[in-house]
Amino acid sequence: MSDDLQKALAGVRAEIDGIDAELLNLLNQRARCAQKVGEIKAEHGEAGHIYRPEREAQVLRRLQDANPGPLPNEGITFFFREVMSACLSLEQPLGVAFLGPLGTFSESAATKHFGHAARLLPQASIDDVFREVESAHAHYAVVPVENSTEGAVGRTMDLLLGSSLKICGEVVLRIHQNLLSNETDLSKITKVYSHAQSLAQCHEWLNRVLPNAQRISVGSNAQAAQKASEEAGVAAIAGEAAATRYSLPRLAENIEDEPNNTTRFLILGKHDAGPSGRDKTSLIMSAPNRTGALYELLLPFSHTGVSLSRLESRPARHALWEYVFYVDIDGHRDDPTVKAALDELAGRAAYLKILGSYPVAVY
Numbered sequence: 001m002s003d004d005l006q007k008a009l010a011g012v013r014a015e016i017d018g019i020d021a022e023l024l025n026l027l028n029q030r031a032r033c034a035q036k037v038g039e040i041k042a043e044h045g046e047a048g049h050i051y052r053p054e055r056e057a058q059v060l061r062r063l064q065d066a067n068p069g070p071l072p073n074e075g076i077t078f079f080f081r082e083v084m085s086a087c088l089s090l091e092q093p094l095g096v097a098f099l100g101p102l103g104t105f106s107e108s109a110a111t112k113h114f115g116h117a118a119r120l121l122p123q124a125s126i127d128d129v130f131r132e133v134e135s136a137h138a139h140y141a142v143v144p145v146e147n148s149t150e151g152a153v154g155r156t157m158d159l160l161l162g163s164s165l166k167i168c169g170e171v172v173l174r175i176h177q178n179l180l181s182n183e184t185d186l187s188k189i190t191k192v193y194s195h196a197q198s199l200a201q202c203h204e205w206l207n208r209v210l211p212n213a214q215r216i217s218v219g220s221n222a223q224a225a226q227k228a229s230e231e232a233g234v235a236a237i238a239g240e241a242a243a244t245r246y247s248l249p250r251l252a253e254n255i256e257d258e259p260n261n262t263t264r265f266l267i268l269g270k271h272d273a274g275p276s277g278r279d280k281t282s283l284i285m286s287a288p289n290r291t292g293a294l295y296e297l298l299l300p301f302s303h304t305g306v307s308l309s310r311l312e313s314r315p316a317r318h319a320l321w322e323y324v325f326y327v328d329i330d331g332h333r334d335d336p337t338v339k340a341a342l343d344e345l346a347g348r349a350a351y352l353k354i355l356g357s358y359p360v361a362v363y
C-alpha cells in the first residue's frame, strides 16, 4: 500500500472509530431509557406488557421517514429492530414459539420480527406453537397464515377459530426456495423432500428439471434439509436458514415458480396491539345460511367506508356446506369508523370473533 493511501485511509478510519464510540454511548444510553420504561411499566402494574408492537412500528416508520440515506430503509429497519430487541431483552427476554426445527422460514420470520435477542422455541407442529403461548410457556407465537402462491395456511386458520390468542402483529417474508443437496449433479437426485407448501411453490420447476424424482412431503423444510444432509441421492427444497444450519450446498437457487413468492406470518399473544396509526383488524364471521346473507354481512363495511383487504372462506366444521369468513379490514378496532362497522356487524352476524388489531407490517 502506498503512503498516500495509508494516510487517506487512516484519516477516515479514525473518523469511523470516533463515530463508533459515539454510537456505543448512544446505544447504551438508549438501553438505559428502555430499562427506565420497563421500571415505569412495572410500577404501574404493567410488568407483563413490556413488548409494545404498536410503539415499535411507530419507531421504525418514523426512522424510515427521517432516513436521509445513503443507507436503504430496509437496512435501517433491520438495524433498529435488533437495537429494540437487545434493549427489550434487558427487561424481559421474549420466548417466541414457531414451527421448527431451526432452519424453517418461520424461524426467519421470528428473528426478522423479534430480532436475535429473542429466545427461539421451535415446535413440532402449528398446534404446538399455539399451545405454547396458551399455556404461557412462550410469550409470543409466529405462525404462517397465507402465501402469495399457495393461498391460506389451513391449519393456522382453523386454530385461530378456537384459540383464545390475539393477533398483535404481522411479518411479511420474501420466500426464496433452493434445491439443497450434497450431490453435485442433478441427475443423481432421485428423491426431493420438502414441506407440502414448498413442493407446491416449486411444482413447475420440478416438472421441468426433475420430472422423475419422487416428491416426498415432510413436516418442515428444515426436516427435509436434515434428511438431505444424511442420505445419498436426496435433495431438499428449503430456504437459506436451512442451507446454513445443515451446511448443505445449493444445487439450484430461487426455484420458486412465482418470482414474488411471499408469505405472511401472524404474531400471536395474550393481547392484541394498541393503535399505531396504520393498523389492520382481523375477524372471523359467519352468516345465517340463506340467500344474500354474505352480502348483508359486508354492508357494515360499505356503510362506514371501511376497506376490506382480505376475505377468505373456510368450511365451518360443525355443519356440512356451511362456512366461516375470515376478514381483514384497514384500521384499528378503536378507530371510530371501524368501531361503528364492528358494532353494526355484531347485530347481523350469526357468529363474530375479533382476532385482534395490530400494526401493518413494516418492511
Ligand SMILES: C=C(O[C@@H]1C=C(C(=O)O)C=C[C@H]1O)C(=O)O
Pocket: 033, 034, 037, 038, 050, 051, 052, 053, 055, 056, 059, 083, 084, 085, 087, 088
Ligand atoms: C421501551 C419500550 O418498550 C419496548 C422497547 C422498545 C424500544 O426499544 O424502543 C419499544 C417498545 C417496546 O417493545 C417502550 O414501550 O417505549
